[in-house]
Structure formats: structure tokens, C-alpha cells
Amino acid sequence: MVSTTRKLEPPSDDKRWNIVVGTMRRNGFARHALIETLHTVQESFGFLDEEALNFVAQSLRVPLSQVYGVSTFYHRFSLKPAGKHTCVACTGTACYIKGAPQLLAAIAEKHNINPNETTADGSLSLLTARCVGSCGLGPVAVVDGAVVGKLTPDDLLARLQEVMDHHDD
Amino acid sequence: MMIEKFAAITAEERQAENEHDHTIKVCVAAGCLSSQSNEVLTALKNGLGEHRGCHVKGVGCMGLCSQGPLVAVATKTNATPQTVMYQNVKAEDATEIVQALGKEPVARLALNTDVPFFQRQTKIVLENCGAIDPERIEEYIAAGGYQGLLTTLTESSPSEVIDEIVRSGLRGRGGGGYPTGLKWTTVAKMDGPGKYVICNADEGDPGAFMDRSVLESDPHRVLEGMAIAGYAVGASEGYIYVRGEYPLAVERLKIAIRQANRLGVLGSKVCGTTFDFNVHIRLGAGAFVCGEETALIASIEGKRGTPRPRPPYPAEHGLWGKPTLINNVETFANVPAIIRKGGAWYATIGTAKSKGTKVFALAGSIQNTGLIEVPMGMSLSEIIHEIGGVPIGKCKAVQTGGPSGGCIPAAYFDTPVDYESLKALGSIMGSGGMIIMDESSSMVDVARYFMEFCMSESCGKCVTCRVGTVHMYNLLDKIYQGKAWRRDLNTLEKLCDLVMNTSLCGLGQTAPNPVLSTLRYFRHEYLNKLLDGAEDGRMATAATTQPLEARP
Numbered sequence: 001m002v003s004t005t006r007k008l009e010p011p012s013d014d015k016r017w018n019i020v021v022g023t024m025r026r027n028g029f030a031r032h033a034l035i036e037t038l039h040t041v042q043e044s045f046g047f048l049d050e051e052a053l054n055f056v057a058q059s060l061r062v063p064l065s066q067v068y069g070v071s072t073f074y075h076r077f078s079l080k081p082a083g084k085h086t087c088v089a090c091t092g093t094a095c096y097i098k099g100a101p102q103l104l105a106a107i108a109e110k111h112n113i114n115p116n117e118t119t120a121d122g123s124l125s126l127l128t129a130r131c132v133g134s135c136g137l138g139p140v141a142v143v144d145g146a147v148v149g150k151l152t153p154d155d156l157l158a159r160l161q162e163v164m165d166h167h168d169d
Numbered sequence: 170m171m172i173e174k175f176a177a178i179t180a181e182e183r184q185a186e187n188e189h190d191h192t193i194k195v196c197v198a199a200g201c202l203s204s205q206s207n208e209v210l211t212a213l214k215n216g217l218g219e220h221r222g223c224h225v226k227g228v229g230c231m232g233l234c235s236q237g238p239l240v241a242v243a244t245k246t247n248a249t250p251q252t253v254m255y256q257n258v259k260a261e262d263a264t265e266i267v268q269a270l271g272k273e274p275v276a277r278l279a280l281n282t283d284v285p286f287f288q289r290q291t292k293i294v295l296e297n298c299g300a301i302d303p304e305r306i307e308e309y310i311a312a313g314g315y316q317g318l319l320t321t322l323t324e325s326s327p328s329e330v331i332d333e334i335v336r337s338g339l340r341g342r343g344g345g346g347y348p349t350g351l352k353w354t355t356v357a358k359m360d361g362p363g364k365y366v367i368c369n370a371d372e373g374d375p376g377a378f379m380d381r382s383v384l385e386s387d388p389h390r391v392l393e394g395m396a397i398a399g400y401a402v403g404a405s406e407g408y409i410y411v412r413g414e415y416p417l418a419v420e421r422l423k424i425a426i427r428q429a430n431r432l433g434v435l436g437s438k439v440c441g442t443t444f445d446f447n448v449h450i451r452l453g454a455g456a457f458v459c460g461e462e463t464a465l466i467a468s469i470e471g472k473r474g475t476p477r478p479r480p481p482y483p484a485e486h487g488l489w490g491k492p493t494l495i496n497n498v499e500t501f502a503n504v505p506a507i508i509r510k511g512g513a514w515y516a517t518i519g520t521a522k523s524k525g526t527k528v529f530a531l532a533g534s535i536q537n538t539g540l541i542e543v544p545m546g547m548s549l550s551e552i553i554h555e556i557g558g559v560p561i562g563k564c565k566a567v568q569t570g571g572p573s574g575g576c577i578p579a580a581y582f583d584t585p586v587d588y589e590s591l592k593a594l595g596s597i598m599g600s601g602g603m604i605i606m607d608e609s610s611s612m613v614d615v616a617r618y619f620m621e622f623c624m625s626e627s628c629g630k631c632v633t634c635r636v637g638t639v640h641m642y643n644l645l646d647k648i649y650q651g652k653a654w655r656r657d658l659n660t661l662e663k664l665c666d667l668v669m670n671t672s673l674c675g676l677g678q679t680a681p682n683p684v685l686s687t688l689r690y691f692r693h694e695y696l697n698k699l700l701d702g703a704e705d706g707r708m709a710t711a712a713t714t715q716p717l718e719a720r721p
Contacts, residue, residue, distance in 0.1 A: 032471035039413070039452055066472070073473040073628075074454030076413050092375030093568065093604045094532035096618055130457065130622070131375035132414055135532035135602075136200050136234030136539050147203035 008059050011051045016044040020052075024059055031062050034070055038077055047078045075130075083118040083125035085163050087156075088142040092131030095138040099152075103139055104128075106153035107160070123164055171319055171433065171440040175310055182311035190222040191270050194241040195258075196299065197227035198385045199417050200378075200539075205260070206238035212263035213240075223270055229386020231299035232287075235538040236280065241299070246271055256280040285555040286537045291518065293526050294502045295542045298386035303421050306428040309389040315434050317508035318393050321400060322442045330401040331357060334504070336512030338524035343369060343460075343497035344570060344599040345675075346523070346588040352494065355484040356402040359492035364404035366395050367488065367495040369465060370411040370418070373457035374571030375622065377602030379528040380498035382540050384411070384418035387502070388425035392448060394501030396435060397508055399446045402494050407448040410465050413455055422450055457572075457626035461674045462495045464628065475630045476674035497600065499528055519545035523587035531557050533604040534564070543586075550582035553605060566606050566690070570599025572619045572626075573679035575686025576612060595686040597679070612691040613698055617645040619683040623676065634677030637668035641684065648698050655701050662688070 010017035023040040027033030037060065041052045048071050057064040071077045087107065091100050104115065107126055111119055118125040134140045137149025141156055144163055148156070186192070195201075195210040213225045231239045236256035243252045255266065255278040262278060269275050282288075292298075301308040309315070321330055335350030356364060368391060372380040384391060395407045411419050426448050429435040437445045451469050458464045459474040466488050468474040487493025503525060507515045519525050523545040529552065532538050536558030543552060553559050553567060566576045575596035577584070584590050588598050606615065624638040644661045647653040665681035672678045688695060696702035 030471075032469070034471035035454055035468065036452070036471075039454065062471075069473050070471070074456050076455040093571070093602070093618070094376045094538075096375075097533050097604060097606060097610060129414060130373065130455075130626075131377070132199075133372070133378040133381040134200050134203055134234075135376055135378055135530060136237070137203060138532065138538075140203070147199070149203055 008055065011055050017055075019044050020056070021059075024056075029060060031060055034060055034062055034067065035074070038067075038071055042077055047081045049079070049081075080118070084123050085144055085160070086125045086127060086142075087144075087160055088127045088129050088132070089115070090130075090132045090134075090138070090140040090142070091128045092135060092138075094135035095131075095140055098138040100139045102153050103141065103151060103156050106157055110157055111160075124160065174432070175316065175319065178307050179311045182307055186224075188222075189224040190244065190246045191224070192243045193223060193225045193266070194228040194231075194243070194299065195225065196229070196231050196237060196239045198230035198382055199415075200230065200234035200382075201237035201239055202417070204237045206258075208260040209238050209240065209258050209263065212260040213266065216263040216267045218267075220267060220270065223267070226302050227304075228301060229298040229303045230295075230382040230540055232290075232295070232541060233280070233537060233539045235536075239280070239299075240266065242266070242270070242274070244271065252282075254280040254282050284558075285551075286539075286541070286558065289547075289551065289556050290542050291526050291544050292542050293506050293515075293518075294383060294390075294499055294528050295386075295540070296506070297390065298382065298540075301387065303386050303388055304424050306389060306425065306432060306434075309387070313509060314389055314505065315393055317505040318396050318400075318434060319440050321397050321508055322440050322444055327357060327401045327403065330397060330508070333508060333512040334401070337503075337507045337515035338512075338519075339500065339503055339507065339515065340523065340588065341497060342499035342503070342527065342600070344573065344597055346598060349496065349500055352484060352496070353398065353401055355482075356404075356492050356494040359485060361403045361492075362405070363489075363491045364402060365488045365491055365493045366399045366402065366404045366407040367462075367465065367469070367483075367493055368395055368407065368409040368498060368501055369460065369462070369495055370409055370415075370498045371453045371460045371465060372412055372415075372498075372600060373460045373626075374573075374600050374602050376530065376532050376568075376604045377571060377600050378530045379540060379601045381412075381415050381418050382530075383498055383502050383528070384415070385421055388418075388421050389429065390502045390505055391498055392422075392425055392429055392435060394504035395448060396439060396446045397504050398494055398496065398501065400444055402492075404494065405445045405447065407446060408451055408469055408488070409448060410451045410453060410459070410469060412453045414453075419450060419452065426450070456628070457622075458628045458674070458676050461676060464674070465495070466493065473628070475628045476676075478673060499601070520585065520587045522589055527586065527598070527601060529601045529603050531603050531605065533568075534607040534610075535559050535605040545587050546585045548583050548585050549577065552586065552603070553582065557605065559605060563607060564605055565608050565610060566612070568596075568604040568606065568615065568683075569602070570597035570682070571602050572622045573597060573675065573682055574599045575682045576606070576615060576690065577686070578690040581690075595682070595689055597682070611649070612687040612694045613645065613649045616684045616687045617642065617649050620645050620680070623680040627676065627680075631671075631673040631677060633668050634672045634674075634680065637664055637672075637677070638680055640664055641668065641681070645684070648695060651698050651700070653699055655699055658695060658699060 057067040115128045140149045240255040240258045253274040339349040340346040456474045461476045464474040464476040483493040528542045620642040624642045629635045
């Protein structure tokens with residue numbers, strides 16, 4: 001594969017673009033690095049916006065349609081910005097049997113959001129995952145990156161309140 | 170020379186170990202970490218203070234995840250070395266544990282290990298899990314690691330390695346049960362160069378966490394298995410495709426690959442021979458269908474993870490069109506042990522057609538949730554009642570094989586666990602998740618849950634899977650809500666047949682399994698929910714207690 005090292009300028013002088021370019025460079029700007037690159041964008045920016053999709057498409061010489069296709073195919077890529085805090089409720093089989101639906105219902109009642117939605121004030125995003133692999137501790141949720149297990153709806157709501165209050169201080 | 174290097178490392182490790190009378194091992198796999206085992210580890214390290222004869226280290230999964238954080242204290246001052254295990258340890262307990270060293274164990278925290286959960290297991294894949302520090306290659310080598318790779322490279326020809334695997338009778342642990350030796354033979358026969366070895370660590374089945382634990386607890390074992398496979402089939406590049414949901418497993422793999430490259434057991438000129446083997450990590454992005462081999466390959470190539478029709482199989486036409494060997498984590502993890510101890514030894518374990526051991530993840534309504542490894546052929550009853558600790562009569566059914574498997578009712582718990590027996594019951598071995606359900610679980614709800622899963626995970630490439638799963642879900646939901654009629658159940662059964670026989674890949678072909686198996690054993694639960702369910706046409710209220718026989 002002949003690789004013309006035509007270097008594109010990032011859309012802005014945001015430092016996070018350097019990380020993204022770094023990932024592409026490590027993979028020799030090869031087309032198959034698309035998913036790796038999108039992972040980096042997702043990690044650095046929290047979501048993929050149109051600007052990022054365009055930049056990645058042009059840098060890797062992949063059609064924008066394919067970049068869009070890949071970003072919407074995989075669950076981990078999000079095209080919408082996430083809230084300040086995230087709660088990922090596990091809906092794997094073990095957690096489901098142990099009461100994951102009740103956790104989701106409790107959040108829906110208290111914060112008025114369903115899975116893949118963010119509260120109106122942008123403070124909390126609710127996501128679901130198909131098994132985080134901590135089945136022994138079900139039902140499990142991942143609150144801002146930390147796995148919390150053996151939850152009751154009240155535990156989870158209290159925990160969410162805790163992280164949200166803590167941040168606002 | 171590598172062999173001297175190994176001997177030096179082993180001697181050094183042994184000596185370091187002998188300097189201490191006690192070794193405290195703290196589980197730092199994902200399960201215990203989420204119960205703050207890292208705080209316990211720090212507290213124990215700080216708590217040692219003046220205590221010179223003790224060494225504290227983080228190790229991989231010890232199995233009984235529900236009682237975590239787990240801590241094991243190995244003592245060798247007494248005539249016979251002994252190990253005490255502690256459960257539900259908190260950082261505050263550290264001082265007490267340190268004070269008890271060499272004396273009576275802390276009774277309040279002690280975990281009785283003289284129970285079937287620990288005694289009935291046979292550990293091959295998990296032999297180092299919970300014993301060694303997964304972030305130190307030295308400990309893996311001291312435990313006999315990479316010796317298999319070294320002897321393979323220096324003493325055996327690739328065909329001898331394959332013969333050994335064929336002799337062992339090892340079958341694919343991803344669920345399908347395809348003979349591993351046969352797969353290796355096919356790839357080896359293809360014209361090189363430019364072949365690939367792929368390790369499938371996209372453990373998408375909800376309720377299964379075996380691969381995650383192996384990668385987090387003993388990553389070098391998988392790398393060694395892949396390198397041996399690479400030598401056997403003539404590949405010099407390897408890829409591990411790991412789920413993005415397992416950040417800790419990815420982190421430990423990265424450390425392991427770096428250490429292995431530095432030591433020279435991976436990379437170019439492995440162990441000083443002419444064999445090169447480079448391993449790369451590829452992160453999954455949350456698509457269940459990527460567990461299917463052709464979809465996984467598409468994903469590594471940076472495309473949407475959609476499967477393609479087979480043949481040609483990846484063994485002929487795989488990654489970037491090259492012959493590719495693709496095996497599951499657990500399959501590769503068995504390889505070093507087979508090479509070290511011989512295929513004939515491995516073949517003595519298990520049943521006539523299913524050799525060796527299988528790792529299962531027990532979860533759901535069960536006392537001892539966690540990870541176990543048992544010989545093939547052990548009965549479901551032994552696994553669930555004895556090892557799992559579920560009282561007889563308290564378990565309604567067990568779900569094996571995830572969304573591709575089925576529910577097996579308690580009446581069939583005498584069945585030995587092997588590929589064929591589970592298939593005959595309408596379920597599959599699958600990757601090893603076992604979800605135990607009690608009377609509170611409605612089987613219609615379970616079927617609906619799995620159909621919802623398949624519906625949202627269907628990649629959309631073939632129409633029967635894309636549209637069929639939606640319709641089946643709607644019908645199941647209607648039945649569960651009590652708004653359906655007999656004709657809806659008939660439609661559901663017809664759809665099961667259609668989707669199973671006309672879908673492109675395994676996801677669609679097996680999506681009806683949870684429905685079919687619950688219909689087979691718990692048909693009365695469906696009938697009770699129908700508006701015209703009762704045999705005489707009246708509204709059904711009284712439950713039919715006996716499960717009806719298998720559908721014609």
C-alpha cells in the first residue's frame with residue numbers, strides 16, 4: 001500500500017487533535033486504522049462530531065460515508081456529547097435477572113431520562129452496556145468509570161446524587 | 170540462550186519467595202477491583218511495617234467473585250505449607266490480617282476452602298489465576314510459562330506441534346466445538362507467507378466473563394498459545410481482538426506484550442530462532458456480531474462488522490484475504506499446557522468426544538457466583554448444586570450459551586456437560602456462561618430478553634435476521650403482556666424455523682434457540698399467557714404444572 005504522507009491541518013488548534021493525529025501516524029495513516037482512530041476521538045472528545053468525522057475521513061482517505069457507517073454501527077461511538085456525569089447500567093443476562101430493569105426504572109422516574117438520553121441540564125447521561133463482565137456482582141452499573149455492584153435502585157440513586165453533588169461544589 | 174535466561178529468572182523468583190515466610194495475595198481482577206480490592210492491597214502493603222517475613226502482591230481471579238475482595242495468605246513456616254483465604258476483606262481489616270500472620274487466622278473473615286466449590290475443580294486454563302501477578306512475566310516463567318514455546322521452537326517441527334494438538338482432542342472453546350487440530354492443519358496447508366493468527370476475545374455473550382478473567386489474570390498464557398499456533402501454521406503476525414468494555418484486560422495485555430517483546434519471547438527472532446511473531450491488539454467497539462469470525466475480520470480491517478457467507482472460510486481467505494487461524498481465548502490458553510504435558514495427557518481428561526476441561530462463569534440466582542473450571546462430562550447437577558451451592562429444588566432452569574443457547578430445566582440436570590449432550594437438549598455449550606434462574610424468572614420474559622438482545626445486535630445485512638428478530642420480539646412481547654392468541658404462537662414458531670434456516674450467520678441462525686428451548690420445556694408458561702391458551706379453549710388460569718413434552 002503506497003502511503004502519501006499528505007498531512008492535513010486539524011480543524012482547530014485544540015491539543016486533543018495531536019493525540020488523534022498521533023494514533024493515525026502510529027498506524028501509518030492506513031485505512032484499517034479507522035476504528036482505532038475513532039476510539040481515540042471518542043476518548044479524547046467524548047463524542048464524534050461532524051468536524052471530527054470529516055477530518056478522520058480525509059486524513060485516512062476513507063469516504064465520509066464509510067466513516068459515518070462505522071461510527072453509527074458500533075455502540076461505543078456516540079455522535080452526541082455526553083452529560084457531565086455518565087451512568088452505564090449493565091443489562092447483561094445476570095444483571096437483568098438480578099434487577100437491572102428496576103434500576104433503569106428508578107433513574108427514569110427520578111431524573112426523567114431513558115437509556116441513551118441526557119438530562120435537560122446536561123448533568124447526567126444514562127447508557128446501557130451488554131455485560132461489563134462483573135456478573136458476580138449483579139446488578140452492576142458503571143458510574144463515571146467506577147464499577148459499582150450489588151445495587152438496589154436506592155443505592156444507585158444515592159450514588160448518582162453523590163457524584164453529581166460532589167462535582168457541583 | 171533463552172533456556173539459561175529462563176532458569177536464571179526461575180531461580181531468582183524462587184529465592185525471592187524463599188526469603189518470605191508468608192505471601193499475601195490480593196485479587197486485583199475486575200470483580201474484586203470493583204469492590205475496592207486495590208485499597209485492600211495498599212492497606213496491606215502499608216500495614217506490613219516492620220514485618221520482614223511477608224510479601225504482598227496483587228494476583229488474578231481466585232474464582233469466588235461474589236465474596237470479593239478475596240485475599241489468600243500462603244504460609245510455609247509450619248511443617249506443611251498452608252493457605253488461608255479471606256473473604257469480603259476491607260482496607261480496615263489489613264492490620265488484623267497482618268497481626269494474625271503465623272498465628273490463628275482471623276476467624277471473622279476466613280473462607281472455608283474445604284467445600285466443593287474449591288475441591289471439585291480441575292484447573293488447567295486457570296492454573297495460574299490467583300497464583301501469579303499478571304503484570305510480571307517473571308512469575309509466569311517461574312510457573313513454567315514459555316517453556317512450551319521454547320521447546321516447540323527448538324525441538325519440534327510445525328507438523329509435530331499440530332499432531333500434538335490433534336492428539337489432545339481439543340475443540341474450539343468459543344462455543345462451536347470445531348476440532349482445533351483440524352483447523353490448524355487446514356491453515357498450515359495453505360500457501361504462505363502472510364498468514365495471520367487471530368485471538369477472539371470479543372466475549373459478547375451477556376453473562377459470560379471467562380475470557381476477561383483469563384486475560385486479566387494470566388495474559389502471557391494466551392500470548393504463548395498464540396505464538397505456538399503461529400509457529401505451527403506458519404504465521405508471523407497475530408491480532409487479539411478485545412472488547413472495548415474490558416479496559417483492564419487491554420491494559421494487562423499491553424503490559425504483557427511489552428514484557429514479552431523485551432525478553433525476546435515475542436517479536437522478531439523469538440527465543441533466538443528464525444521465527445518472528447508480533448502481536449497487535451485491536452479494540453472492539455461494542456458489537457456482539459463481531460464475535461462471528463468473518464465479522465471480526467471485517468472489524469480488524471476497519472470496516473463495519475458485518476459477516477459474509479462462508480465458504481471460503483477464514484482458514485483460506487481471512488484477514489486481508491490471507492489464510493487466517495482464528496481461535497478463542499480459552500482455546501489458546503489450553504495450548505501451552507498441552508504442549509508442556511503432551512496431547513495424550515490432555516486426552517485422558519473429559520469424555521470420549523469432548524476432551525479436557527471447560528471454564529464456566531456462574532451467575533444469576535446462585536450462592537457461589539464466579540469462575541470455575543471443571544472436567545468435561547461433569548453433570549449440570551454437580552456444577553449447580555454442589556459447586557454452585559444452590560439447594561436442590563431451588564433452581565428452575567439454567568441458561569447456557571447466551572443468546573445463541575437455550576434454557577435447560579432442572580429435570581435434565583443429570584446431563585453431562587459436553588458439546589453433544591447440551592446440543593441434544595436444544596442448548597449449546599457456548600463460551601461458558603451459565604445463568605441460574607429460580608422460580609421468580611418467567612421463561613417468556615427470558616426468551617423476550619434474548620430476542621431483544623438479538624434484535625438490537627443484528628447487523629442488518631440479511632433480511633431474515635434484521636426483520637425476523639423484530640417480529641419475533643414483538644410477538645414475544647405481546648405474549649408476555651398477555652395480549653396474544655394461539656395464532657400468534659403459531660406465527661412465532663414458524664418465524665423461528667424461518668430465521669434459523671435462512672439467516673446468513675450464527676447470530677441469526679441461533680437467535681431462535683432461547684425461544685425454541687423455552688417452548689420445548691416450558692410451553693405451559695406460554696400457553697398460560699395466551700388469551701385462548703387452555704386446551705378446551707377457555708381462558709387459561711390454572712397453571713399446567715408438568716412441562717409438556719418436546720414439540721413434534
